[in-house]
Amino acid sequence: MPVENCDVLIVGAGPAGLTAAVYLARYRRKVLVVHDGASRAARIPLTHNVPGFPGGIAGPDLLRQMREQAELYGAVLRQDEIQTLAHDEEEGFAAQGAHSRYRAASVILATGVRLNQIDLPEADHEDAICSACLRYCPICDGYEATGKRVAVLGSSTHGAREALFLRHYSKHLTLLTREGCELSDAQRRELATAGVEVLDAPVAAFRPGPQAMEVELSDGRRLTFDVLYPALGASPRSELAAQLGLTLSEGGCIPTDACQRLPIPGLFAAGDVVEALDQISVAIGHGAIAATQAHNFLREREGRVLQAE
Ligand SMILES: Cc1cc2nc3c(=O)[nH]c(=O)nc-3n(C[C@H](O)[C@H](O)[C@H](O)COP(=O)(O)OP(=O)(O)OC[C@H]3O[C@@H](n4cnc5c(N)ncnc54)[C@H](O)[C@@H]3O)c2cc1C
Known part of the structure; x- marks a missing residue:
């Protein structure tokens, strides 16, 4: 298996990893971006809250432009899945991919999260995201749900909070459940006061259409919503950090300090995989900060920082 050497290995080619790549390439570092082709941003039909794009931009277009910008300055991108990551004080970092091995003095983990999705065949699921009857992020696109018939799927407090967040945009709000409602009487009263309808019969089937999402309940009722927001959370892709012995947050995210640093010198994390706002x-x-920290870490090793006060 070939071994590729670089100054900084970035795992992930989403907005975090690609930003870090642009910065590091412009810091004239040998930078390698390894990704397994699963950026969440690639699934965005059109985002309206990324600054600088008043007409919105499709996720795949944004990623393509970011890749071009990184490559323009010499960053190298490889498609591969990193399966193991090890660290040795003398040798630095060694990563094992499915196709290659990688050695680096510094590593940035920008591995994102996996969505916990509703049960639909993959193609139907992605079509529903594209037609906007299925959305996963009210912070991203609650604005587009203004005045629409909105359902939130999630019987826990997480679902209730999301429904109340979306109530700001629409008065037609329904909270649905998958397995049975876990809300207390007090929480139910709060939702009722805010005008959120809670339906206790679990959802039996989802039927996305080009304009709306039909939902069939276990009691046989069929309801139609303009948009369904599953509030099922996400699973951080933090396995590589765990392999290095780092302690993860309760939800499985990688906790960094304010400069994206981790307890192992030369190791950084950025983007959704870090405990922060997933945007x-x-x-x-994060990518800009992590890249600058990685560059400074290397400069220090090279004796190019002022040590004397
Ligand atoms: C449908 C949808 C709509 C959204 N809309 C918006 C919006 O309007 N505005 C907004 O700000 N955000 C939006 N988001 C969220 C946004 O996509 C994420 O916040 C953003 O992509 C996070 O960037 P990231 O670089 O941290 O992670 P990602 O973009 O998810 O990239 C993670 C990268 O890590 C790689 N990776 C992970 N593990 C490995 C491994 N072991 N080996 C190799 N590669 C690995 C993946 O292949 C990928 O390249 C939306 C998300 C979805 C799903």
């Missing part, structure tokens, strides 16, 4: 703008900010 493109935040991922971009």
Whole structure:
């Protein structure tokens, strides 16, 4: 298996990893971006909250432009899945991919999260996202749900909070459940006061259409919503950090300090995989900070920082 050497290995080619790649390439570092082709941003039909794009931009277009910008300055991108990551104080980092091995003095983990999705065949699921009857992120696109018939799927407090968040945009709000409602009487009263209808019969089937989402309940009722927001959370892709012995947050995210640093020198994390707001703008900010920290870490090793006070 070939071994590729670089100054900084970035795992992930979403907004966080690609921003870090642009910065590091412009810091004239040998930078390798390894990704397994699963950026969440690639699934965005049109985002309206990324600054600088008043007409919105499709996720795949944004990623293509970011890749072009990184490559323009010399960053190298490889499609591969990193399966293991190890660290040795003398040798630095060694990563094992499915196709290659990688060695680096510094690593940035920008591995994102996996969505916990509703049960639909993959193609139907992605069509429903594209037709906008299925959305996963009220912070991203609650604005587009203004005045629409909105359902939130999630019987826990997470679902209730999301329904109340969306109530700001529409008075037609229904909270649905998959397995049975876990809400207390007090929480139910709060939702009722805010005008959120709670339906206790679990959802039996989802039928996405070009304009709306039909939902069949276990009691046989069929309801139609303009948009369904599953509030099922996400699973951080933090396995590589766990392999290095790092402690993860309760939800499985990688906790960094304010400069994206981790307890192992030369190791950084950025984007959705870090405990923060899961947004493109935040991922971009993290990527810039992590890249600058990685560059400074290397400069220090090279003796190019002022040590004397
Ligand atoms: C339908 C949808 C709509 C959204 N709309 C918006 C919006 O309007 N505005 C907004 O700000 N955000 C939106 N988001 C969220 C946004 O996509 C994420 O916040 C953003 O993509 C996070 O960037 P990231 O670089 O941290 O992670 P990602 O973009 O998810 O990238 C993670 C990268 O890590 C790679 N990876 C992970 N593990 C490995 C491994 N072991 N080996 C190799 N590669 C690996 C993946 O292949 C991928 O390249 C939306 C998300 C979805 C799903």
